[in-house]
Amino acid sequence: MSQLSQQACEACRVGAPTVTEEEKQSLGAEVPEWQIVERDGIMKLERTFTFKDFVQALDFTHRVGELAEEADHHPAILTEYGKVTVTWWSHKIKGLHRNDFILAARTDEVAK
């Protein structure tokens, strides 16, 4: 199977199932720097990236925004001096979908 970041996102529709515990384990292992957190009862995938300064943080923020637009799947992004926290989840299903792990892997790619 191709690397997670190269896999295609599927259309996430209302009512689609959230990832199973097994999928959380297997997909989570492919994005080991990311943490599964629960916020307001919703499971999310989160990672904080560190940078030299605010300009680099902003540049990365823009690149994440571009990949989100390309996929029509959008994260929460907190941009601060020297760091950016990216949080992925699927709004329609109020939880984690395979797409969120794919986009987390793509986020790691643009951080390089």
Ligand SMILES: C[C@H](O)[C@H](O)[C@H]1CNC2=NC(N)=NC(=O)C2=N1
């Ligand atoms: C209309 C638009 O395609 C949808 O609202 C998209 C936009 N971006 C999205 N992003 C995320 N994370 N989850 C969604 O369910 C979602 N839906």
